[in-house]
Amino acid sequence: xxxxxxxxxxxxxxxxxxxxxxxxxxxxxxxxxxxxxxxxxxxxxxxxxxxxxxxxxxxxxxxxxxxxxxxxxxxxxxxxxxxxxxxxxxxxxxxxxxxxxxxxxxxxxxxxxxxxxxxxxxxxxxxxxxxxxxxxxxxxxxxxxxxxxxxxxxxxxxxxxxxxxxxxxxxxxxxxxxxxxxxxxxxxxxxxxxxxxxxxxxxxxxxxxxxxxxxxxxxxxxxxxxxxxxxxxxxxxxxxxxxxxxxxxxxxxxxxxxxxxxxxxxxxxxxxxxx
Amino acid sequence: xxxxxxxxxxxxxxxxxxxxxxxxxxxxxxxxxxxxxxxxxxxxxxxxxxxxxxxxxxxxxxxxxxxxxxxxxxxxxxxxxxxxxxxxxxxxxxxxxxxxxxxxxxxxxxxxxxxxxxxxxxxxxxxxxxxxxxxxxxxxxxxxxxxxxxxxxxxxxxxxxxxxxxxxxxxxxxxxxxxxxxxxxxxxxxxxxxxxxxxxxxxxxxxxxxxxxxxxxxxxxxxxxxxxxxxxxxxxxxxxxxxxxxxxxxxxxxxxxxxxxxxxxxxxxxxxxxxxxxx
Numbered sequence: 001x002x003x004x005x006x007x008x009x010x011x012x013x014x015x016x017x018x019x020x021x022x023x024x025x026x027x028x029x030x031x032x033x034x035x036x037x038x039x040x041x042x043x044x045x046x047x048x049x050x051x052x053x054x055x056x057x058x059x060x061x062x063x064x065x066x067x068x069x070x071x072x073x074x075x076x077x078x079x080x081x082x083x084x085x086x087x088x089x090x091x092x093x094x095x096x097x098x099x100x101x102x103x104x105x106x107x108x109x110x111x112x113x114x115x116x117x118x119x120x121x122x123x124x125x126x127x128x129x130x131x132x133x134x135x136x137x138x139x140x141x142x143x144x145x146x147x148x149x150x151x152x153x154x155x156x157x158x159x160x161x162x163x164x165x166x167x168x169x170x171x172x173x174x175x176x177x178x179x180x181x182x183x184x185x186x187x188x189x190x191x192x193x194x195x196x197x198x199x200x201x202x203x204x205x206x207x208x209x210x211x212x213x214x215x216x217x218x219x220x221x222x223x224x225x226x227x228x229x230x231x232x233x234x235x236x237x238x239x240x241x242x243x244x245x246x247x248x249x250x251x252x253x254x255x256x257x258x259x260x261x262x263x264x265x266x267x268x269x270x271x272x273x274x275x
Numbered sequence: 276x277x278x279x280x281x282x283x284x285x286x287x288x289x290x291x292x293x294x295x296x297x298x299x300x301x302x303x304x305x306x307x308x309x310x311x312x313x314x315x316x317x318x319x320x321x322x323x324x325x326x327x328x329x330x331x332x333x334x335x336x337x338x339x340x341x342x343x344x345x346x347x348x349x350x351x352x353x354x355x356x357x358x359x360x361x362x363x364x365x366x367x368x369x370x371x372x373x374x375x376x377x378x379x380x381x382x383x384x385x386x387x388x389x390x391x392x393x394x395x396x397x398x399x400x401x402x403x404x405x406x407x408x409x410x411x412x413x414x415x416x417x418x419x420x421x422x423x424x425x426x427x428x429x430x431x432x433x434x435x436x437x438x439x440x441x442x443x444x445x446x447x448x449x450x451x452x453x454x455x456x457x458x459x460x461x462x463x464x465x466x467x468x469x470x471x472x473x474x475x476x477x478x479x480x481x482x483x484x485x486x487x488x489x490x491x492x493x494x495x496x497x498x499x500x501x502x503x504x505x506x507x508x509x510x511x512x513x514x515x516x517x518x519x520x521x522x523x524x525x526x527x528x529x530x531x532x533x534x535x536x537x538x539x540x541x542x543x544x545x546x547x548x549x550x551x552x553x554x
Contacts (some may be wrong), residue, residue: 009502071448073444073447073448076443076447077443078373100535101428101450101451102450103450104447104448104449104450105449105450108449109444109448110449111441111444111448113441115439115442115444116445117442117445117446117460117463117464118463118464119463126449127446127451127459127460128449128450129451131449131450131451131452131455132450174443179445179449180448183449183450237282244501
């Protein structure tokens with residue numbers, strides 16, 4: 001394990017030499033339990049604002065578990081418990097006084113499989129703003145804006161009130177992204193968002209991510225190393241330890257992780273020796 | 276080669292078996308429907324069948340107008356009692372009922388499903404008829420409502436459980452409170468199943484006779500006051516079928532056919548409606 005302080009230093013130096021570093025989401029020494037089973041051990045990660053941070057590692061290493069802690073989605077699974085701190089703009093989201101509803105508005109999520117509501121395209125995107133009680137003209141505006149941000153507008157503007165379920169898989173996933181953007185989050189968590197998509201649809205999502213990172217902080221879980229190398233600014237490599245709990249083995253600029261890994265286990269994984 | 280042949284033969288045999296089973300299941304239903312249709316059509320085409328109440332025995336003509344009104348009203352009031360309540364309990368079971376309370380409700384509901392329908396009649400009699408000293412349509416509605424309740428709530432629960440968890444997560448991840456996700460996302464996604472369940476319960480209630488025998492009692496006159504004894508199609512079938520007059524027996528067949536048609540039409544309309552709102 002690399003000490004936390006040195007990890008942070010690694011992150012800072014090469015990526016942004018002169019610009020000031022803004023840490024948006026700071027996970028410190030997070031442990032996570034499903035009942036008695038520990039799924040994450042001492043996991044730390046400093047996510048920079050308006051960058052793409054990727055979590056990679058073999059199946060079962062706790063990537064998704066880690067990601068879902070960031071907006072407290074783990075609350076939905078009974079018998080789970082997280083310790084440590086996850087600071088969002090300095091406030092610990094794991095503390096009991098966190099307003100989960102507000103947290104999830106700030107930290108949106110895109111899931112492994114596109115999961116549009118069985119409603120119209122418009123209603124899907126409008127749902128979040130509707131919950132927030134925005135006015136009808138505001139909602140109309142934000143729907144158009146979100147669909148444009150996800151490059152869907154031209155494709156769907158003539159059938160906004162048709163069912164979202166008629167869209168293709170790639171369109172559905174972009175619609176889910178538009179739906180997440182519509183509530184104006186700061187951070188977007190993506191859980192293998194392209195794993196069910198064909199290469200072209202995957203490419204479109206990746207292109208969108210590059211656009212979106214100008215305004216949003218993105219954390220993406222992927223089991224696809226090429227994807228991580230292509231899209232991310234920072235990469236965290238995770239692995240199960242001997243007690244089957246996930247650990248962050250190495251974290252740094254993507255370029256360093258892929259070309260100059262410090263840990264031999266990272267190197268083994270990157271070069272395809274296991275996983 | 277012979278191995279391949281054996282596999283092809285087995286495949287054909289199993290396919291034939293499946294077709295046979297489907298036919299065995301479908302034929303009795305079709306025969307029954309056809310039988311009711313043939314036997315019921317003459318009575319249904321008799322003048323006054325839909326528009327007039329029964330005539331006294333021996334007087335030709337007469338119809339089941341009183342029973343049509345009665346069935347609609349008794350089942351209607353019963354549905355008003357059972358469907359909203361049952362749907363809410365079903366939502367509770369699916370979304371919040373993974374615990375002791377939920378298991379208890381499920382158990383009670385399963386016991387209710389298994390009760391013979393005459394027991395619901397006794398319930399209606401004891402609770403409303405005996406206490407008010409009066410047979411009434413509303414006591415029949417209450418008996419039918421209790422009978423419908425387990426059907427409605429289990430159908431609702433089943434439909435909601437089938438909504439993928441990812442749908443709930445999508446809603447919650449947008450910052451929606453759980454109750455809003457339940458009402459605005461999960462329930463609409465399961466609406467087809469919920470409506471189907473409610474209709475199934477209503478169909479079953481419309482065809483029940485035993486719960487009506489000592490609650491609604493029956494009435495030869497057209498009655499709309501739910502506090503008075505009332506006729507119903509199922510009661511017409513039951514009473515007329517046992518009478519030694521062929522025109523009244525025809526009327527019983529026609530009443531049975533009418534019940535079947537009412538249930539069928541309601542189901543078809545509901546399916547069209549559900550399909551439309553889900554588009």
